[in-house]
Amino acid sequence: MMFSDLSLKLYCAVKQGVIKNRNEFWRNCNSEKKILSLDLDTDTYINELKASGISLVCAFDSEFPEISPEIKTTEKPFLFTYQGDLSLLSDISRNVAVIGTLTPTEQITEREKKFVRKLTEKGLNIISGLAKGCDTIAHETCLSCGGKTIAFLPSTLSSIYPKSNVKLAKEIVERGGLIITEYITEPHNRYESIKRFIDRDRLQAMFSSAVILTASNITGKGDSGSRYAMDKAFKYNRKRRVMYNEKTDSNNPLFEMNKEYINKGAEILTAASVNNLCTTSSI
Numbered sequence: 001m002m003f004s005d006l007s008l009k010l011y012c013a014v015k016q017g018v019i020k021n022r023n024e025f026w027r028n029c030n031s032e033k034k035i036l037s038l039d040l041d042t043d044t045y046i047n048e049l050k051a052s053g054i055s056l057v058c059a060f061d062s063e064f065p066e067i068s069p070e071i072k073t074t075e076k077p078f079l080f081t082y083q084g085d086l087s088l089l090s091d092i093s094r095n096v097a098v099i100g101t102l103t104p105t106e107q108i109t110e111r112e113k114k115f116v117r118k119l120t121e122k123g124l125n126i127i128s129g130l131a132k133g134c135d136t137i138a139h140e141t142c143l144s145c146g147g148k149t150i151a152f153l154p155s156t157l158s159s160i161y162p163k164s165n166v167k168l169a170k171e172i173v174e175r176g177g178l179i180i181t182e183y184i185t186e187p188h189n190r191y192e193s194i195k196r197f198i199d200r201d202r203l204q205a206m207f208s209s210a211v212i213l214t215a216s217n218i219t220g221k222g223d224s225g226s227r228y229a230m231d232k233a234f235k236y237n238r239k240r241r242v243m244y245n246e247k248t249d250s251n252n253p254l255f256e257m258n259k260e261y262i263n264k265g266a267e268i269l270t271a272a273s274v275n276n277l278c279t280t281s282s283i
Contacts, residue, residue, distance in 0.1 A: 002063075003049065003056035006032060010058045010079045011049075012040045014184055025078045032060050054081050054157050065089035065207060071236060075202060077182050081157050084178035088125050088150055089207050095150065096277060097127040097204040097233075099226045100134030100214030100243075101254055108134075108254065111243060112214045113141045115274050120147035122278035127152065127208050129200055130165050130179070131225075134214045139168060143175050150207070153181040154193075154200040201228035210239035210277055212269060216257040230261055240266035241273060 003011070010029075013019045018038065019029055029035060049056070057064050059078040063086060067076050080086075088095070096119055104112065116126060116138050126142040128135040130151040142149040149172055155161035157179065160169050169179050182203070187193040205211050211233040216226040233240050242258040249255040267273055 004058070004061050006035055006060045007056035007058035007079065008042050008045065008049075009035050009038055009040060011056050011081070011184060012042045012045050013038055014079065015045065016040065022076070022078060023074055026073050026076070030059075030078075035060070052158060054083060055086070056081055057086060063087075067206065068236065071206065075206075077203065079184075080180050080182060081184050082178060082180035083157060084173040084180075085148070085176055086178060086180075088148055088178050089180075092207050093209050094123070095125045095127050095208045097208040097211045097229065098134065098138035098214060099128065099201075099204065099211060099216075099229050101216045101226070102131060102133035103254075104133050104137065104215060105254065107248075108215050108243075109137055112137050115212070115243070115269060116141040117145050118271075118274050119278060120145040123147075124278060125150060125177075127204050129154070129204060129225075130160070130162075130169060132162055132164065136165060136168065138214075139172060143171060143177075148175070148177045150178045150180065152200050152203045152207075153179060153183070154196040155181065156183050156186065157181060159186065197225060198228050201225060202232045204229050205232035205236055205238055208233075208238060210241060213240070213242045213258055213261060213266070215243060215252075215254045217253055218256040218260060226257060230257075230266070234264075239277065241269040241277070242266045243269045 019025050057080050098116060112134060120142045125148045126138050127150045128138040130153055139149045151172055160166050172179055183196060187196060211229050213226055213230055230240060242261050244255055244258045
């Protein structure tokens with residue numbers, strides 16, 4: 001468990017509703033002096049953090065992951081709670097995000113496992129969102145190869161979502177990986193809950209050198225969360241790759257989003273492009 005006085009103050013301020021969101025922080029509280037001047041009793045939260053084994057890091061801490069200057073201030077996180085190895089976010093060239101449908105077929109699962117194994121064996125860290133389906137496959141395959149994996153959560157660390165992956169989250173930390181989230185309070189309504197999933201997707205792109213779309217329906221026909229990460233990857237100038245084989249996937253609705261992003265300039269994932277990610281990411 002680690003935290004600075006500044007990150008503890010910020011944690012307390014968010015818990016008590018003094019700071020309600022990112023925009024409010026960057027607009028009104030974006031200096032160390034302002035945070036330290038807040039009259040907040042932090043003792044209760046120290047005990048809370050100790051009991052849960054949760055660490056904190058804020059935008060004023062030297063350990064806070066570096067964020068590209070081209071990313072808009074309103075999109076930058078300012079406080080994380082986490083468990084595990086935060087240093088895995090210190091070099092995004094070592095990180096590749098893997099995203100996709102909640103309901104992959106057996107064939108999609110095997111194809112995903114194959115390229116995740118290759119990336120992991122080459123020493124890359126796998127980022128995903130701990131969701132069911134392709135996210136779970138990415139995390140578990142990475143772990144099975146002895147690699148390090150990072151899960152960005154749409155929930156608090158005390159209420160991990162989905163519940164079915166609580167054990168997986170624990171294993172990620174135990175194996176030297178990282179589980180991390182912007183959220184320390186529960187959502188107030190359904191709208192806020194949904195928005196957290198969308199916001200979580202930007203972080204997968206923000207801290208990766210590339211985003212790989214395994215498979216996904218187009219919006220309105222099933223899973224659409226992958227779209228946010230792929231769009232942010234383009235916006236943040238990250239590589240975009242999609243798993244696709246014209247012979248087997250052209251009429252499969254689970255590859256409709258993949259075809260869409262190929263038309264938008266994303267490259268098809270091949271054995272050569274996997275090797276290219278492994279090579280260029282090590283620079």
